[in-house]
Amino acid sequence: MNDQMIQAVPNTPGVIAGRIFIYGLLILMTFYFLLPLIVMVLTSLKTMDDIRSGNLISWPTEFTLDAWKAAWGSACIAVECNGVKTYFWNSVKIAVPAVSISTIIGAVNGYVFSKWKFWGSEVFFTFLLLGCFIPFQAILLPMAQTLGKLGLSQSLAGLILVHIIYGLAFTTLFFRNYYVSIPDELVKAARIDGAGFFRIFWKILLPVSTPIFVVCVIWQTTQIWNDFLFGVVFSAGGNQPITVALNNLVNTSTGVKEYNVDMAAAIIAATPTLLVYIIAGKYFLRGLTAGSVKG
């Protein structure tokens, strides 16, 4: 909605009532969205006695940061009692290469699908998109077998490879939709001038790609950082990402559950993605605005 539209509407009581209604509805919705986070934060600040004797959703009788300290540094996850910090860095080691490589490949793919179409490229793109509908549980065993044959089973490289492969469909989709909105004339003119494939990419498309790079990085980081299934099946002890550690901490089968430490650990696990969303949020919108959503 642009400014001219707003100025054209007078400030009558009807309009003010309308504004109140709009704000009211928006704020009501914020409660719906914030509710689980509030519950988690409150629980992480309680003591175990409080949790055991009180309700699970109630105001703490005393506030303590013990659960947080334990979650980061001393909670026992199987035989290691060092909290989640090593797993946190493992996730970083997995996410950074996987996100960057899949984004770059997606960018080049998107470039080809939008500016260098050839016979069968649309069909190929459709099949690429279709492929992202298989549930990942179905590919666990064949992927394990393939990685085994490649000598990459239970290795960091293998896990990163898996993330890259299954991220390609979406990264390509994002970049293709974005580049489609860049006028073909620009590319045609450059080709007449004698510019080649990579030159055009480097000089014309990349410079205006920042918003969509941000969108892609945000999406991929979210998917990869929060992934549990691939992380648990394709990694080995030393490389497990934080989602696996969190699951181990929270899902004890016959032991005593310490809900406050679990919640603190869960929030620690979510911090990077939350930060990415908060900081890069406005770029996210800018990236989506600049044509990425238009078919």
Next chain:
Amino acid sequence: MTSLVHTPTARKKSLFDHLEIFLPKLVLAPTFIAGIIFVYGFILWTAVLSFTKSRLLPKYEFVGLYQYVKLFTNDRWWVASKNLLVFGFLFVVICIVLGLLLAILLDQRIRIEGAIRTIYLYPMALSFIVTGTAWKWILNPSLGLERLVRQLGFENFSFDWLVNADMSIYTVVIAGVWQSSGFVMALFLAGLRGIDDAIIKAAQVDGASLPRIYWRIIIPSMRPVFFSAVIILSHIAIKSFDLVMVLTRGGPGYSSDLPATFMYAFAFTRSRLAFGAASAMVMFGAVMAIIIPYLYSELRVKRNE
């Protein structure tokens, strides 16, 4: 436009032409190979497995349609399939409606737009393993919302969907909508902001009211956004695994089971690998039957625009 390359024209031309034909295909080659092996190759592998009698690990003794027959006489599979239709439909529709509504509201030049937008968007940043426990407590009658409202004085308030076999799938919808509608809202907000002002101004000059402008002009022009949203949401709905496992574990009984959790339980936990593979193939087939026509119609429209 400045010239981008200093390549001497005549000599290298033919080599360049050659390269130009191959380069795009060369660039796509890794993705192509990855798609063939790791997506469609594995689907084929799953299909082959569904015709065997594998239990714990793959064993290639073929038994024809044995597993499929067992699948269609399995009560739990029908419950899971029905649930996917209910959940998928409600999830996609509610997310789109809610996302669109919130986007339109946010588009009205709200002061604290940035903060509210982040609040709506953050659920997608969190893995459901993280937030699922909180939702389980909130939706549980004796621990959460029902108890809270009753304590506030409304003695007759009842919200026991989570523990009710008929209603449990709807709690999965509630949590799912919470997680994804913010992202849809962002998509629509971006789409709204990309609309050409001239059309709107012309409509206002003609005397059209705001709601009418939205209904007649703005929403129809966002068809591509609807397309992206439907693709992303249905992909999330079909893959919903953590959502069910953490919130209801498929319960009470198996009333909130979904095909993805069904497949996992039978293929892995119950060591009936071929049976699980059959369920994966049926699910994949059903999804294709719906998505392919949709993709075809949308992409064809785009080409004609």
Next chain:
Amino acid sequence: MNPKLLRNILAICLAVGMLASSAIAGEVEVLHWWTSGGEAKSVAVLKDLLEKEGHTWKDMAVAGGAGANAMTVLKSRAVSGNPPTAAQVKGPQIQQWGDEGVLTNLDDVAMAANWDKLLPKVVADVMKYKGRYVAVPVNVHKINWMWANPEVFKKSGAKIPTTWAEFETAAKKIQAAGFIPVGWGGQNWQEATVWESIVLGIGGSDFYKKALIEADPEALGSATMVKCFDTLRMVLQYIDKDAPGRDWNLATSMVIQGKAGMQFMGDWAKGEFKAAGKKFGTDYIAMPVPETSNGYLFNVDSFIMFNVKDAGAKKAQKAMARLIMEPKFQEVFNINKGSIPCRLGMSRNPFDFPAIYSFDTFEATAASGALLPSMAHEMAVFPAIRGAMFDVVTNFCNSSMTSQKAAENLAAEVKNAI
């Protein structure tokens, strides 16, 4: 010194060093799901013992679903040709893994330590594949326990029940006094845990064997089974309506807080009472599930050992198997975990009363033949059949299915799953 000579000496030292170390110590990669609290402490004990002998322990912990996630990981690794050295697998699944031909032979360790004499036959048989040991048992959990809050019973004027008829009387009194008779967690494994104890109590050991171990369709659809379902339906009248989906520890907490009178749960529930500072005998008591005082449903956790090529790893594997069955580990591990040693003839002294009772019953039933594997805890039937039984029982508990229909469904589903 002559550089060439120095280099040669260094090379020889290195070679000898490597030879020596690879001959003595190896690495065991262990897949398990004991990831938290008391469970993790117990695993740490084994790790320490192993490391004291010079081997290294590489941990591969995967929690969730009481092993469901771990089994997925294990299968993926087996398919990729890179299985861990040892994995926590229990029950008939051990035989299924044996069928795949990937397990190693532990007979040399077993003979040396005389495992056949140290384990009841019914337990030893689960650890063997085609007569040879492929797995080593770690502990024994008793499943058919009933935990009760004496305060609640006193306030209601009810008596702790030993039969199902007494249970009904007591439950009615507790309900009338405003408490919840049974703290219940509506998850399929918990429902199955109560159901199998009922089957043992009402049907007896022989019926339990036919129905839940041999999965005989006739027994499953029989009138006795209908009676079992009737009893389950009766028990279900005394749970609260918010039970579906509730975790077992939250149900225990209901008993701890005095909101509920009893809970049917295995011996690990003791951990919750202890953590809340409750005293056995005064704040809580433990009784066998009604009508099962002469029976013992067991859950034995065990590790299977895979065929590995590395000589060091092989040695470490055998060391691990040997250490697990030795008294030191058996004692410390089980005190931490709340279970009892599977090794016969251990001293009762360090254990508390519920465990001592468990000891006694274990030995008595081993002799009488009433020591039976728990179906609900993966000890009795293959996972496919267990899954089918679970589906019917959980459906029964969460719908208004009749007992007759339940028994019919049970027979049909189990036949379908074979």
